[in-house]
Amino acid sequence: xxxxxSSSIKVKVTASLDAGLVKDIDAFIKxxxxxxxxxxxxxxxxxxxxxxxxxxxxxxxxxxYLSLSDEERQEDRKWNKITSESxxxxxxx
Numbered sequence: 468x469x470x471x472x473s474s475s476i477k478v479k480v481t482a483s484l485d486a487g488l489v490k491d492i493d494a495f496i497k498x499x500x501x502x503x504x505x506x507x508x509x510x511x512x513x514x515x516x517x518x519x520x521x522x523x524x525x526x527x528x529x530x531x532y533l534s535l536s537d538e539e540r541q542e543d544r545k546w547n548k549i550t551s552e553s554x555x556x557x558x559x560x
Contacts, residue, residue, distance in 0.1 A: 484492075492504055501507045535543065 489504075492507060495501070496504065496507060501510070
Protein backbone atom coordinates (compact mmCIF):
# COMPACT_ATOMS: atom_id res chain seq x y z
CA UNK A 468 0.00 0.00 0.00
CA UNK A 469 1.35 3.40 -0.96
CA UNK A 470 2.13 5.82 1.89
CA UNK A 471 0.04 8.53 0.23
CA UNK A 472 -2.97 6.25 -0.08
CA SER A 473 -2.84 4.92 3.46
CA SER A 474 -2.38 8.38 5.01
CA SER A 475 -5.80 9.52 3.85
CA ILE A 476 -7.63 7.22 6.29
CA LYS A 477 -6.42 7.16 9.87
CA VAL A 478 -7.42 4.84 12.69
CA LYS A 479 -6.97 6.03 16.25
CA VAL A 480 -4.95 3.60 18.37
CA THR A 481 -4.12 3.89 22.05
CA ALA A 482 -0.84 2.61 23.46
CA SER A 483 0.88 2.85 26.83
CA LEU A 484 4.55 3.78 26.58
CA ASP A 485 7.39 4.22 29.04
CA ALA A 486 7.49 7.83 30.28
CA GLY A 487 11.19 8.16 29.46
CA LEU A 488 10.58 7.01 25.91
CA VAL A 489 7.79 9.57 25.46
CA LYS A 490 10.11 12.27 26.79
CA ASP A 491 12.78 11.24 24.24
CA ILE A 492 10.17 11.19 21.46
CA ASP A 493 8.99 14.68 22.34
CA ALA A 494 12.58 15.97 22.44
CA PHE A 495 13.25 14.43 19.03
CA ILE A 496 10.09 15.97 17.56
CA LYS A 497 11.11 19.45 18.72
CA UNK A 498 14.45 19.14 16.84
CA UNK A 499 13.14 17.45 13.69
CA UNK A 500 10.72 18.04 10.86
CA UNK A 501 8.39 15.44 12.35
CA UNK A 502 5.14 17.15 13.24
CA UNK A 503 3.71 14.87 15.90
CA UNK A 504 4.05 11.72 17.97
CA UNK A 505 1.59 10.05 15.63
CA UNK A 506 3.69 10.86 12.58
CA UNK A 507 6.86 9.62 14.26
CA UNK A 508 5.23 6.38 15.41
CA UNK A 509 3.67 5.81 12.00
CA UNK A 510 7.03 6.32 10.26
CA UNK A 511 8.75 3.96 12.73
CA UNK A 512 6.08 1.30 12.19
CA UNK A 513 6.36 1.67 8.40
CA UNK A 514 10.12 1.06 8.62
CA UNK A 515 9.55 -1.90 10.93
CA UNK A 516 6.95 -3.35 8.55
CA UNK A 517 9.27 -2.93 5.56
CA UNK A 518 12.07 -4.66 7.48
CA UNK A 519 9.72 -7.54 8.34
CA UNK A 520 8.78 -7.98 4.68
CA UNK A 521 12.47 -7.93 3.70
CA UNK A 522 13.30 -10.56 6.34
CA UNK A 523 10.48 -12.77 5.08
CA UNK A 524 11.72 -12.42 1.51
CA UNK A 525 15.29 -13.21 2.59
CA UNK A 526 14.01 -16.25 4.47
CA UNK A 527 12.15 -17.48 1.39
CA UNK A 528 15.24 -16.99 -0.78
CA UNK A 529 17.40 -18.85 1.72
CA UNK A 530 14.84 -21.66 1.92
CA UNK A 531 14.86 -21.92 -1.88
CA TYR A 532 18.64 -22.16 -2.14
CA LEU A 533 18.83 -24.67 0.71
CA SER A 534 16.29 -26.84 -1.09
CA LEU A 535 18.39 -27.12 -4.27
CA SER A 536 19.93 -30.44 -5.14
CA ASP A 537 23.69 -30.69 -5.76
CA GLU A 538 22.99 -30.81 -9.49
CA GLU A 539 20.86 -27.66 -9.32
CA ARG A 540 23.57 -25.87 -7.30
CA GLN A 541 26.19 -26.76 -9.90
CA GLU A 542 23.95 -25.44 -12.67
CA ASP A 543 23.33 -22.26 -10.66
CA ARG A 544 27.11 -21.75 -10.24
CA LYS A 545 27.62 -22.17 -14.00
CA TRP A 546 24.94 -19.59 -14.79
CA ASN A 547 26.40 -17.25 -12.17
CA LYS A 548 29.82 -17.51 -13.80
CA ILE A 549 28.38 -16.87 -17.29
CA THR A 550 26.39 -13.82 -16.18
CA SER A 551 29.33 -12.42 -14.18
CA GLU A 552 31.63 -12.71 -17.17
CA SER A 553 29.03 -11.12 -19.45
CA UNK A 554 28.51 -8.23 -17.05
CA UNK A 555 32.26 -7.66 -16.71
CA UNK A 556 32.64 -7.55 -20.50
CA UNK A 557 29.81 -5.02 -20.79
CA UNK A 558 31.36 -2.79 -18.13
CA UNK A 559 34.76 -2.89 -19.80
CA UNK A 560 33.37 -1.75 -23.17
